[in-house]
Amino acid sequence: HEEITRRSQAMENNDTADLRKYSRQAYLQKRRDKKIDEIKDEILDHEYIFQDVKLTEAEEKEFRYKKKIYDLVKEHVEGADDAAEYKMPEAYDMGESINQEKRFSVAMQRYKDPEAKDKMNPFAEQEAWEEHQIGKSKLQFGSKDRKRSSDDYQYVFEDGIDFVKSSVIEGTKLEEDSDQEDADEKDMLKRELQDERKTLPIYKFRDELLKAVEEFQVIVIVGETGSGKTTQIPQYLHEAGYTAKGKVACTQPRRVAAMSVAARVSQEMGVKLGHEVGYSIRFEDCTSEKTLIKYMTDGMLLREFLGEPDLASYSVVMVDEAHERTLSTDILFGLVKDISRFRPDLKLLISSATLDAEKFSDYFDSAPIFKIPGRRYPVEVHYTKAPEADYIDAAIVTVLQIHVTQSPGDILVFLTGQEEIETIDEILKHRTRGLGTKIAELLICPIYANLPTELQAKIFEPTPEGARKVVLATNIAETSLTIDGIKYVVDPGFCKIKSYNPRTGMESLLINPISKASANQRAGRSGRTGPGKCFRLYTSYNYMHDLEDNTVPEIQRTNLANVVLTLKSLGIHDLVNFDFMDPPPSEALLKALEQLFALSALNSRGELTKTGRRMAEFPLDPMLSKMLVASEKYKCSDEAISIASMLSVGNSIFYRPKDKQVHADNARLNFHTGNVGDHIALLNVYNSWRETDYSTQWCYENYIQVRSMKRARDIRDQLEGLLERVEIEVSSNASDLDAIKKAITSGFFHHSARLQKNGSYRTVKNPQTVFIHPSSGLAQVLPRWAIYHELVLTTKEYMRQVTELKPDWLVEIAPHYYQLKD
Ligand code: ADP
Ligand code: MG
Numbered sequence: 001h002e003e004i005t006r007r008s009q010a011m012e013n014n015d016t017a018d019l020r021k022y023s024r025q026a027y028l029q030k031r032r033d034k035k036i037d038e039i040k041d042e043i044l045d046h047e048y049i050f051q052d053v054k055l056t057e058a059e060e061k062e063f064r065y066k067k068k069i070y071d072l073v074k075e076h077v078e079g080a081d082d083a084a085e086y087k088m089p090e091a092y093d094m095g096e097s098i099n100q101e102k103r104f105s106v107a108m109q110r111y112k113d114p115e116a117k118d119k120m121n122p123f124a125e126q127e128a129w130e131e132h133q134i135g136k137s138k139l140q141f142g143s144k145d146r147k148r149s150s151d152d153y154q155y156v157f158e159d160g161i162d163f164v165k166s167s168v169i170e171g172t173k174l175e176e177d178s179d180q181e182d183a184d185e186k187d188m189l190k191r192e193l194q195d196e197r198k199t200l201p202i203y204k205f206r207d208e209l210l211k212a213v214e215e216f217q218v219i220v221i222v223g224e225t226g227s228g229k230t231t232q233i234p235q236y237l238h239e240a241g242y243t244a245k246g247k248v249a250c251t252q253p254r255r256v257a258a259m260s261v262a263a264r265v266s267q268e269m270g271v272k273l274g275h276e277v278g279y280s281i282r283f284e285d286c287t288s289e290k291t292l293i294k295y296m297t298d299g300m301l302l303r304e305f306l307g308e309p310d311l312a313s314y315s316v317v318m319v320d321e322a323h324e325r326t327l328s329t330d331i332l333f334g335l336v337k338d339i340s341r342f343r344p345d346l347k348l349l350i351s352s353a354t355l356d357a358e359k360f361s362d363y364f365d366s367a368p369i370f371k372i373p374g375r376r377y378p379v380e381v382h383y384t385k386a387p388e389a390d391y392i393d394a395a396i397v398t399v400l401q402i403h404v405t406q407s408p409g410d411i412l413v414f415l416t417g418q419e420e421i422e423t424i425d426e427i428l429k430h431r432t433r434g435l436g437t438k439i440a441e442l443l444i445c446p447i448y449a450n451l452p453t454e455l456q457a458k459i460f461e462p463t464p465e466g467a468r469k470v471v472l473a474t475n476i477a478e479t480s481l482t483i484d485g486i487k488y489v490v491d492p493g494f495c496k497i498k499s500y501n502p503r504t505g506m507e508s509l510l511i512n513p514i515s516k517a518s519a520n521q522r523a524g525r526s527g528r529t530g531p532g533k534c535f536r537l538y539t540s541y542n543y544m545h546d547l548e549d550n551t552v553p554e555i556q557r558t559n560l561a562n563v564v565l566t567l568k569s570l571g572i573h574d575l576v577n578f579d580f581m582d583p584p585p586s587e588a589l590l591k592a593l594e595q596l597f598a599l600s601a602l603n604s605r606g607e608l609t610k611t612g613r614r615m616a617e618f619p620l621d622p623m624l625s626k627m628l629v630a631s632e633k634y635k636c637s638d639e640a641i642s643i644a645s646m647l648s649v650g651n652s653i654f655y656r657p658k659d660k661q662v663h664a665d666n667a668r669l670n671f672h673t674g675n676v677g678d679h680i681a682l683l684n685v686y687n688s689w690r691e692t693d694y695s696t697q698w699c700y701e702n703y704i705q706v707r708s709m710k711r712a713r714d715i716r717d718q719l720e721g722l723l724e725r726v727e728i729e730v731s732s733n734a735s736d737l738d739a740i741k742k743a744i745t746s747g748f749f750h751h752s753a754r755l756q757k758n759g760s761y762r763t764v765k766n767p768q769t770v771f772i773h774p775s776s777g778l779a780q781v782l783p784r785w786a787i788y789h790e791l792v793l794t795t796k797e798y799m800r801q802v803t804e805l806k807p808d809w810l811v812e813i814a815p816h817y818y819q820l821k822d
Pocket of ligand 1: 224225480482
């Protein structure tokens with residue numbers, strides 16, 4: 001009740017900031033309360049079938065309560081005077097083809113007779129349905145062709161580690177037993193793809209574009225998403241002979257985009273991924289001597305400057321998705337602009353999906369702008385009548401609503417991250433399951449950065465006839481990836497944005513409203529193949545008054561320590577006068593210098609020290625790099641790289657299946673024996689796995705994700721190589737946990753916190769109240785002093801990956817930063 005009142009209050013005052021806060025809370029609340037009865041929910045959504053239900057007393061009571069809440073919210077929804085035509089969530093259009101009555105009678109049946117639900121066996125139905133789908137898609141697309149391309153996808157999209165290993169074997173195997181028929185099929189696929197290439201909007205401008213590249217050194221290219229910039233331009237350049245003089249680089253802000261686009265282009269060119277066409281992302285290099293076209297994250301190109309300051313091996317650099325203005329892209333701008341002056345043979349293409357290209361042109365000394373007229377159909381934009389209290393819920397209802405009321409066409413929903421996508425995936429499956437053949441099939445396809453690569457290909461597969469695909473995506477689908485067949489876009493209006501407070505040095509990843517530019521990009525995704533519709537889960541008032549015009553470039557809202565270290569090691573000392581397109585706040589620059597000084601990466605004159613030079617070799621956050629460099633002193637570099645790679649994998653080491661949570665938790669606690677702290681626990685996991693000779697079975701038994709472990713192993717191999725490069729011997733000191741913890745402290749002494757009386761912690765520098773994350777092995781132990789890897793804000797500000805700290809270590813390790821009081 002309180003929750004609802006607060007939300008209503010926020011709604012009434014049209015206080016969007018508050019509303020978002022409470023929506024977020026409501027969402028979290030919901031995630032905690034997983035037992036919400038789906039059918040009751042459904043009935044709440046569709047009040048009108050309420051009347052003839054027989055309920056038990058308890059049920060009725062609960063029901064009334066829920067209805068009351070529902071009415072309360074509804075009242076506010078209806079009370080709002082915004083005249084937009086889009087109504088939520090009660091606006092089911094009865095005129096459409098789907099038989100509503102039938103649909104709800106099934107729901108009712110299940111509600112009245114819960115036993116019947118089991119009798120109907122939703123799983124059996126689901127299985128049958130899946131069979132049916134597979135059968136259908138085989139029939140429709142011709143089993144051979146279909147199989148061929150999906151096999152190819154599986155092969156090209158394989159996970160990093162698996163890929164590198166299996167590709168060779170599978171590849172040769174494929175060739176060995178490929179008969180004539182197979183070769184024909186391959187040719188056919190290639191021919192088909194070649195024909196497809198010619199239908200892209202950019203094709204008509206191929207020659208003109210090549211002429212422009214010949215004439216000018218720098219060109220700004222602007223074109224609608226999906227016009228073919230990313231996949232075609234590098235191929236055109238290759239065909240025109242640019243790759244004879246050096247590689248063509250094409251940068252992407254996102255890993256998934258770099259991998260997926262490279263896979264697509266290798267397919268179009270009929271070559272194996274990693275040969276002529278390859279990609280390079282952090283910790284994963286899928287290129288070879290042969291590689292001519294290299295897709296890479298912008299961060300990777302930035303790192304290549306370290307080894308090759310003039311990018312001599314490249315003939316063309318295409319900075320793609322420039323409008324995203326990621327930190328690395330912004331730094332790249334300055335660096336490529338600089339080298340273009342003394343390398344007149346190097347061609348620079350800056351490509352962007354938005355039309356405000358003048359800024360790029362101005363920055364690159366009035367470079368010409370090449371516009372590729374897009375193919376864009378009209379998009380109808382719908383707003384909600386009143387702000388939605390819970391955008392997750394609103395998104396689900398909207399998807400179902402589109403599904404049952406709108407003509408065929410796929411749906412794209414923009415969400416903020418993996419967690420949200422998984423939640424919605426689950427709820428949507430739950431809600432449509434059992435309805436079986438009563439409604440058209442709904443294929444749910446998630447896409448986010450950490451999605452196993454073999455699953456990523458699913459979003460590109462054509463939707464079988466009679467079914468509808470719903471793609472649940474992060475911002476990646478805004479411009480980086482083009483998904484064909486989308487006719488409806490659901491836009492809750494949020495994304496995760498990194499923000500940084502230079503005063504406290506705190507960085508946080510928070511869910512924030514998107515900008516108008518983003519909103520329009522999102523809407524545009526629905527109008528690529530025909531007229532589309534965009535459902536915004538906010539009001540037109542919100543759009544007009546609350547959204548910023550453009551997203552603030554990352555450089556102005558992030559910790560710059562990493563970039564400053566890179567620039568310093570490139571010999572760029574005068575950061576204040578570096579040619580930034582939009583300079584970062586000087587406070588943030590100062591803070592970065594300060595932090596690097598504290599880590600002894602810079603001396604008091606701001607020059608790079610030996611430690612700093614070594615740190616810059618690692619593609620890691622400076623604090624982690626410092627931990628590795630410091631491990632030399634404590635003779636535990638073996639342990640340090642294991643810990644660093646486990647931390648770099650993210651929070652996907654342990655898993656907790658719903659039905660075995662207790663087992664999983666016990667297995668996890670085994671690694672924490674002796675309250676060693678989370679860092680050492682991660683080390684224990686890695687070492688135990690290594691002892692079993694990297695056994696998959698062992699992972700299963702211990703509720704550890706194999707995929708994550710393989711990735712950690714791969715990262716570790718690379719870090720080991722880098723240790724050698726900075727001349728640090730690999731030495732193990734496994735029995736001396738304090739030594740290992742001191743090495744960690746050497747990197748993370750900024751992140752220390754002290755226990756308070758109430759069980760919370762107070763960070764030592766820039767005091768702030770924080771808590772130990774419930775997933776930590778020390779969550780019940782509460783050491784007096786702690787050091788943490790990162791802060792995450794969910795319901796509270798939590799420290800994640802925590803280890804106990806002895807306070808005198810701080811004075812020993814960072815005397816310039818910490819002093820004893822007495
Ligand atoms: P732009 O960079 O201008 O946004 P792209 O070159 O990325 O355009 O995409 C052009 C077309 O190529 C898209 O419309 C899409 O149909 C196709 N395409 C791109 N990537 C893939 C992929 N991984 N799988 C299938 N099709 C793809
Ligand atoms: Mg693109």
